[in-house]
Every structure is written in C-alpha cells, then in structure tokens.
Amino acid sequence: MKAFLTFTIILCCAIITPAQDLKMTNEIAFSLKDNVTLSKLHYPKSVIQFYTQNDSEYAWIDIMQKPDQPEIAMLLLEYSYRFGLPLSDYHWEAISLQKLRKLRNSPVEINQKEKAVFDILMTDALITFINNLHFGKYNPSYSSAYIDTNDINGFRSEDALLYAKMQTDFLKAILEVQPKIKAYTDLQNYLNGLYEENDCSAPQTEIERIVINMERLRWINTRDEAYILVNISSYTLEFHQKDSVFDFKVIIGKPTTKTPVLESSITYFTTAPDWKVPQSIFIKEMLPKILKNSRYLEDHHYSVYDKQGNKVEITWSKLKEIRQNPNRYSVRQSSGCDNALGAVVFRFENSYGVYLHDTSQKQLFNKDDRALSHGCIRVENAKELASLLLKYDHSEHKIPILENAMADYQRKDFVLKEPVPIIITYLTCLIKDGKPVLYKDIYHFDDSLENKFNQNK
Incomplete structure (x- = not known):
C-alpha cells in the first residue's frame, strides 16, 4: 500500500x-x-x-x-x-x-x-x-x-x-x-520499492526473476479470495483463505514427467481410493517387474483387468499374452496402507489426467529436492488439507467421518458445495518475509522467457 x-x-x-x-x-x-x-x-x-x-x-x-x-x-x-x-x-x-x-x-x-x-x-x-x-x-x-x-x-x-x-x-x-493473487502483489510491491528507494544494489538476476514471475502470475485467471496455489519450483502448496495461508510440502513431477501448469477447481475428494495405473507406467515400469517376479502383483495389491473390465486370473500363459498385447489390459491397485494414492485423493478436472493425493511414502517429504513423481502431486498432511476444505465448505461436522474413513480405509466421497480453485504454477521467485527468495529452475523454463524480455528491453 x-x-x-x-x-x-x-x-x-x-x-x-x-x-x-x-x-x-x-x-x-x-x-x-x-x-x-x-x-x-x-x-x-x-x-x-x-x-x-x-x-x-x-x-x-x-x-x-x-x-x-x-x-x-x-x-x-x-x-x-x-x-x-x-x-x-x-x-x-x-x-x-x-x-x-x-x-x-x-x-x-x-x-x-x-x-x-x-x-x-x-x-x-x-x-x-x-x-x-x-x-x-x-x-x-x-x-x-x-x-x-x-x-x-x-x-x-x-x-x-x-x-x-x-x-x-x-x-x-x-x-x-x-492480478489480485498475493504472490503477484508481493512481487509488484517489492519491485516498485526498489525503484522508489533507487536501490541499485539489487542483482540484475534477481530483478529479471521478479519480472518473469510477475509475467507468469498475469497468466492466471482467478480473482477468488480462496484458492489453492501449488508452486512447482518451491515444492509447496498454499491454501489461501482471505488473510490466512496454510502451507504444505508437496512432491511434484520429475523433469522427464513434468507436472503441468494449469487452473481448475477441486470439486470433491475420496478416501481409500484405488489406483488405476496409467498405461505408460504399466507398460514401461510395471510389466517388466511382473514378468520377472510372479508375486509382484499380489505383494503390492495389484489386479489385472481386460478391456471389458473383467478381472484376469494370472497364469504363465496369460502373462505371455499380456506381454504380447499389453494395451488390451489395465492394472488397478486396491486401497490400503501401501496404496500409491495414500488414504485420500483430491479431484479436479483437467486434460492431463493429474490429481492431488496423499502418499504411502511419507519419508520422501524430508528430501530437499522433491521432483519425484510421474506428474501428479503428492501432498504432506493430506488429512489436514481435507479437513480445511471441509471447514471452508461449512461442513465441519463431516471431519470425524473423514478421519474414521481415512483410518479404516473406507471409501467415501466428500463433494464440496463450493468448489475451491486450484492453481498449479511455476514460480522461481517469491517474496518471503519482505525479501526475494529464488528457487531452482527445475524444468528449465526461465531461459526462454528471460530471452523474450531481454530482446525487448
């Protein structure tokens, strides 16, 4: 101000x-x-x-x-x-x-x-x-x-x-x-403050990062007071509600399987989900393990289904057929403590087939570099996020039901009366405690945008 x-x-x-x-x-x-x-x-x-x-x-x-x-x-x-x-x-x-x-x-x-x-x-x-x-x-x-x-x-x-x-x-x-989004306002005020104070000490790299990230934030359409912001570069999720911000760590896609930048709305979440394994993961990563170890499916609670949705009994002859025609089959993992989606999954419409979910591998949140997934976003303290969504939706009475369903791995859908916007973005600079913080350019997106601005400087 x-x-x-x-x-x-x-x-x-x-x-x-x-x-x-x-x-x-x-x-x-x-x-x-x-x-x-x-x-x-x-x-x-x-x-x-x-x-x-x-x-x-x-x-x-x-x-x-x-x-x-x-x-x-x-x-x-x-x-x-x-x-x-x-x-x-x-x-x-x-x-x-x-x-x-x-x-x-x-x-x-x-x-x-x-x-x-x-x-x-x-x-x-x-x-x-x-x-x-x-x-x-x-x-x-x-x-x-x-x-x-x-x-x-x-x-x-x-x-x-x-x-x-x-x-x-x-x-x-x-x-x-x-844009009204807080990340933009913080960057704009900081940049304006530099020029007002005639602060020539700010590194050019820092100013360039601020400029290109303000540009990215202008691409976001939402003007809602409440929204979820996932920042790929900082491995963080923020749930903004007016003057309150709730922070969570996340795991995002590897550079070879990038998490997409998108805008959507979380409409519901489900406890004890089963996981329909994407065909690319099934064929490239899972099938070699299945052929090498006949108990792999049973040990990880996976089941194979044909095109008609019928469960397939696994025999050596059937494995041979699956190897020859893998696109005729799909794999699902039943709910449970070792399910890849954890105890809850948050759904939002998008063309990339990605979603936000819990995970059974919670130790990975201790890593500094958390670009580890196939593109979906894993969130730490998923139960807390689900509870905050219910509170925001004026459904606090459903929180005990949520906690019991997650503890007992019971499948339940929680539909939000008011969908919450979710923004997945890529910001390599944010203002924290009044100072710019630079994040690793995980996907190497900064160079091309910097070049565009520099050509027109």
Whole structure:
C-alpha cells in the first residue's frame, strides 16, 4: 500500500494542467479508416471499439475532459518499467509527455491530423499496457490478436480504459486490472520499492526473476479470495483463505514427467481410493517387474483387468499374452496402507489426467529436492488439507467421518458445495518475509522467457 501511495504521489506531482479548450473534429473517425494508421496499432479492433463508445471524440487531446488524466496516463506509460514492462511497447518513439503538452496547447485549427494520430496511438499504448498488466505480454493461451478480438472471462481492455476515464482516481482504476493473487502483489510491491528507494544494489538476476514471475502470475485467471496455489519450483502448496495461508510440502513431477501448469477447481475428494495405473507406467515400469517376479502383483495389491473390465486370473500363459498385447489390459491397485494414492485423493478436472493425493511414502517429504513423481502431486498432511476444505465448505461436522474413513480405509466421497480453485504454477521467485527468495529452475523454463524480455528491453 505504501509503495502504491508513493507511486501515485510521484505521478500526480509531475502534472501541469493546461487550460486551453479544443473543439471536436471528425479527424479521429477519418484516421481510424486509414490503413497506415491502423497498421501501427497493437490492438486495432479494441481501439476502434474504444472510439466508437467515445463518439469518435478525442480522448487525451481535449483539455475539457478531466485535463489531469492524459498526463497521468502518459506518466504511467513512462513508469512501465516499474511493472517489469518495456517502454518500447507503447509507441514511445511517437508519443511523449512533452509532445502531449505541445499538441494540447496549440491552437484548435492547427495540426488536426497529427493530433488525431497522437490521440489514437496513445489510446493503443494504454490498451496495450492494460492488456499486458492483465493477461501478460507473452501469455501462452492468448495471443494479442485473440485478445483484440475476444471477450475473455468478461474482460476487455477498451472497457477498462473507458471505465477508468470516468473515475475520480484514474490511476487506481487502471492498476486494478492487475492480478489480485498475493504472490503477484508481493512481487509488484517489492519491485516498485526498489525503484522508489533507487536501490541499485539489487542483482540484475534477481530483478529479471521478479519480472518473469510477475509475467507468469498475469497468466492466471482467478480473482477468488480462496484458492489453492501449488508452486512447482518451491515444492509447496498454499491454501489461501482471505488473510490466512496454510502451507504444505508437496512432491511434484520429475523433469522427464513434468507436472503441468494449469487452473481448475477441486470439486470433491475420496478416501481409500484405488489406483488405476496409467498405461505408460504399466507398460514401461510395471510389466517388466511382473514378468520377472510372479508375486509382484499380489505383494503390492495389484489386479489385472481386460478391456471389458473383467478381472484376469494370472497364469504363465496369460502373462505371455499380456506381454504380447499389453494395451488390451489395465492394472488397478486396491486401497490400503501401501496404496500409491495414500488414504485420500483430491479431484479436479483437467486434460492431463493429474490429481492431488496423499502418499504411502511419507519419508520422501524430508528430501530437499522433491521432483519425484510421474506428474501428479503428492501432498504432506493430506488429512489436514481435507479437513480445511471441509471447514471452508461449512461442513465441519463431516471431519470425524473423514478421519474414521481415512483410518479404516473406507471409501467415501466428500463433494464440496463450493468448489475451491486450484492453481498449479511455476514460480522461481517469491517474496518471503519482505525479501526475494529464488528457487531452482527445475524444468528449465526461465531461459526462454528471460530471452523474450531481454530482446525487448
């Protein structure tokens, strides 16, 4: 909050309000039909829609409409580095605060074309800035062309800009488009604090890590107060509930079987689950052990099923057939103390077939490097997490039932009345106790994103 207030003061103190009127012309409408002008825009459709809703009037050159806003807007673009965003994205070769003041102070009848193009480029710069703040600059799900054309989760940048223009606090309204997630707010406040204090001692590597991880957090859609955040790089799970955060250790996928980055919602969890072994694990890892040791299946409580779901009796001839045609068979592990999923599994819809679950190998949580799974996420103290979900769902009375079912390995489904968002992300830098903490780049994802930012620095 302190960083935000200081930033607001810096912008507002730099403003000199002109006092000259400017008559409206049709030059905006003409310029928006000019292909040369349109070709310069990052978000041409959004810009056209903005001016359509603004009656093709000047948005920034007209001093009669809240004259302080254009200068706040221009200074905000100039301070884009405080958000880890490059000034070169915002037409800075064609617009500037000095040029804005010059055009606004010039007589009405002079430089109409130049004023219109300037106004349009400034609008496009602000729309680009808003989209970069909200969606990120290198969002893997949405290209700039897609964002320009579509309403994504109820958000459109031109609407956000028009809304901001109607507010008393224009700056605050613009900055509201940023992610609300705590990890993002912490990084943004820390980065802004560095520039306010003119702290040149921060290593460049640290600043670059902050910038690329702010970018990743902009790719997250949720604005819920309660959510579960799994961070692959730190091997942690956080259950956020308003001002409370509950921490858990997790085990995530090996570099060869990466845990995917995704967003979903936990809708239910199940005690004493059986485990349907993925075919890749069955064929590559399990089948050689079964062929080598005939008791392997029985010792680990596995059963083999055919395509029709019928349990298969294992004989030497059947093993030979399974070896020759493994895709005709599947394997399941019954519930129990040595089940790979442990005593509870948390389900959320996703296209990767991954889930969050307990484990029978609890000693692995003592390791520092916990990239050990085939992609699913194992969570320490799974019973505590399940209890917290029931409390959040106003179902505390079900906690004794949960504890008994887990202790006795009884299968029960606990359906949440209010699904809880789950975010699986990849953050190699977080702010802890006011200081940045860097995590190992387990999957080597940082380099490509750093290169993109450095090319546009």
